Amino acid sequence: MSHDAFSVLDSTKLSAFHRKVTVLSAAGMFLDGYDITVIAVALPTVAKQWHLSSLMTGALTASAVIGMFFGALVFGRLTDRLGRKKMYLVNLLGFVVFAVLAAVAQDAWQLLICRFLLGLAIGADYTISTSLLAEYAPAKRRGSLMCRLGATWFIGAACTYVFALILVPFAGEHTWRIMLVLGAVFALIVLWMRRSIPESPRWLASNGHTEQARAVLTDLGDTQSVLATAHTGHRTPWRTLLTMPLLRMTFFCCGFWFMYTLAYYGITLYTPTILKQVTSSTTGIYAGSLIIALVGVVGAFTGASLVDRVGRRPLLIIGFAGMLVALTVLALLREPGLAALVALLGIAVLFANSGPGIVNLVYPSEVFPTSVRATANGLGTAVSRVGAITGTLLLPTLINAWGLHNVLWIFVIAGAIGLAIAITLAPETKGRTLEELTESPSRTPESDAVAR
Structure with a gap:
């Protein structure tokens, strides 16, 4: 594929269309963060109402994340086979239907099943939105x-606590149900607005639909006919992700993302539960959770403002390093007060979100070719969900057995391994077109440094 084939997309000037794709893809991520985190608000209420055991509490919290594992794997591959746009619309139907069903659940098992099905849609959106935006975004x-x-994911997560603080005085124990319905309404609005986004011309060209790709590019202002050299469409087996030269990048993306989610989800989905260890004030618990979430939003937008200037690799390394230091200090404190707990968790989330929490959506979309881009995103998302499932499923039981400060050492170890992976394997990809990046998937950090 000629590097000039998609020059209209790789222009440094942002068009109204670029902004539209970004906003509608980000809207899906907002819903991801919102719907995932709602369980943190629901948990204290349903655990008391339904007399949940530690095991069921963990299973209920992990159910959506388990759904994400399967949703990312299945729909990632389908997105490469069937196209970005079809899946871009279909997956939002899942947000609407399963959020409403979860809102009317009458026992823990009903809620668990509905959360699992909602997780399928969330996992699908990770692969679809990131692949589509990467293929439209200027280099x-x-x-x-x-x-x-x-960053928008973290805004969605933070909004759960904003809505909780607003709704609890009026809705009481039904707050989480109302919040799920509100998420379904928002998903329906986004679904309607996504209709106007055309299929990715990169996907069309890579699958042999040259004329359709040219038509999309023409609508976007392209005046060149340079797709004559486009690939004639062939299916790339998913197994290529597990063979050289792509294997190195597969291990890198899956490895650092796994370590990040192991620590991050264990902290954020249980933030109210963790803070409950040091205070009995409901307002204090939700206010502290909101502070931590908002600090995370600041970290994410800070990283987003720097990623195209300082690069992906420095952000990833600094993010893991900062998270590691904050969690180590917290683990060494035997009995932290509420202020210390909120401050140190906030610092950990600040660094995590400014590095691995945002470049985890960038790297898989940049270092893999179009024919397996969504599949690679799906695999990375699925493996990362294993880390998230481990953190969420086991945390209540481990806290009861070992105590909070001992459990924190698991997160410290995850941060240390993530930092080691970042230092040894992270490439630098800033400023390059997708075609330039995927022509040399066997790059190393050292060769990138020489190239710069």
């Missing part, structure tokens, strides 16, 4: 636009 602005997806 020199791609990092910041895609990092805004991650």
Whole structure:
């Protein structure tokens, strides 16, 4: 594929269309963060109402994340086979239907099943939104636009606590049900607005639909006919992700993302539960959770503003290093007060979100070719969900058995391994077109440094 084939997309100037794709993809990520985190608000209420055991509490919290594992794997591959646009619309139907069903659940098992099905849709959106935006975004602005997806996820997560603080005085124990319905309404609005987004011309060209790809590019202002050299369409087996030269990048993306989610989800989905260890004030618990979430939003937008200037690799390394230091200090404190707990968790989330929490959506979309881009996103998302499932499923039981400060050492170890992976394997990809990046998937950090 000629590097000039998609020059209209790789222009450094952002068009109204670029902004539209970014906003509608980010809207999906907002819903991801919102719907995932609602369980943190629901948990104290349903655990008391339904007399949940520690095991069921963990299963209920992990159910949506388990759904994400399967949703990312299945729909990632389908997105490469059937196209970005079809899945871009279909997956939002899942947000609407399963959020409403979860809102009317009458026992823990009903809620668990509905949360699992909602997780399928959330996992699908990770692969679809990131792949579509990466294939439309200008090369020199791609990092910041895609990092805004991650930042919007954290805004969605923070909004759960904002809504909780607003609704609890009026709705009481039904707050989480109302919040799920509100998420379904928002998903329906986004679904309607996504109809106007055309299929990715990169996907069309890679699958042999040259004329359709040219038509999309023409509508976007392209005046060149340079798709004659486009690939004639062939299916790339998913197994290529597990063979050289792509294996190195597969291990890198899956490895650092796994370590990040192991620590991050264990902290954020149980923030109210963790804070409950040191205070009995409901307002204090939700206010502290909101502070931590908002600090995370600041971290994400800080990283998004720097990613195309300082690069992906420095952000990833600094993010893991900062998270590691904050969690180590917290683990060494035997009995932290509420202020210390909120401050140190906030610092950990600040660094995590400014690095691995946003570049996890960038790297898989940049270092893999179009034919397996969504599949690679799906695999990375699925493996990362294993880390998230481990953190969420086991945390209540481990806290009861070992105590909070001992459990925190698991997160410290995850941060240390993530930092080691980042230092040894992270490439630098800023400013390059997708075609330039995927022509040399066997790059190393050292060769990138020489190239710069």
